[in-house]
Amino acid sequence: MLEQITALILTYNESPNIKRTLQSLTWAKRIVVIDSYSTDETLDILSSYPQVEVFQRKFDSFAGQCNYGLGKITSEWVLSLDADYVLTDGLINEIKTLAIDSDIYSYGARFKYCVFGKPLRGTLLPPRKILYKREKAIYQDDGHSHRVIVEGKSSQLSAYIHHDDRKPLSRWLWAQDRYMILESKKLLDTPNHELSLGDRIRKQKILAPLIILLYCLILKGGLLDGWHGWYYTFQRVLAEILLSIHLIEAEKLK
Structure with missing residues (x-):
């Protein structure tokens, strides 16, 4: 299966993270990176990996960047990763054994969040589809995030990906502020009956921080x-x- 896969990664000033992600992809024949005009050392790091092909595109949305990336891929399968994801040996071995002629069109994975490299016991990161057939996939924006819609049958991988973001706190705060502007718009624009219980609680503003603390x-x-x-x-x-x-x-402000 591994030789049928192209990795897809989005980057913007990911020099604190991208090397660890690429080190877990040394098996990949081709890695497509869509870069939003990084100004740090990201491009220098990418250039040191011969299987990496970089395309630069001004950022409009996560879904827009990912769909553009899909257009640059010709392999049957795509492995979609964030620039701070690190594949574990267990996950790589699991993907290696997947049947090429299966009727499964996409695979989801679970995550272990890392703090300064240490995997935590439990996090709020939900599983997401990371491996899928290119011709069956399209990305859609979802609040501050994005998700891939894949036609056909899906399955869940048992091994984990490590989410290991080591960018400085100032960058994290900058990103969270942008994300929460989009997330608040999504919550306010979506009718209550279409929101999950968790999002309805978040929309009330007061309880969510306290619940998250205890959770x-x-x-x-x-x-x-x-x-x-x-x-x-x-x-x-x-x-x-x-x-x-x-x-x-x-x-x-309404």
Whole structure:
């Protein structure tokens, strides 16, 4: 299966992360990177990997970048990764054994969030489709994020991907502020009956940060991860507080 796969990655100033991601892709014959005109050392790092092909495109949306990337791929299968994802050996071995002639058109994967390289026991990251047949796929924006829609039957991989983002806190805050503007718009523009229970709670603004605090520390076992667990919890609580602030601002400016 591995030789049938092209990896697809989006980048913008990912020098703290991209080398670890590429190191877990040394088996890939071709890696397509859609770069949004990085100004740090990202392009220098990418150029040191011969199987990497970089296309630069001004960022409009995550879905727009991914769909553009799909147009640059000719292989049957696509492995879609963020620039801070690190494939574990278990996941690589699992993909290697997948049957090429299967009736499965896409595979999802679970994640372990890492804080300074340490995988945590539990996180808020949901599984997502990462491996799929190119001709059956199209991306759509979804709030601050994006998702791939793949026709046909799907399955779940058992091994994990490590989400290991080591960009500085200032960059994380910048990104979260942008994400939560989009997320608040999604929550306010979507009728309540179409929102999940979690999104309906988030839309109320007050409860979500408190629930996230308890959920990360107690239900997800953050306390057992020591200061790494507290760090992750503080990140998620701060993100929810930013969302609440943007919801209040958007409502008051209507």
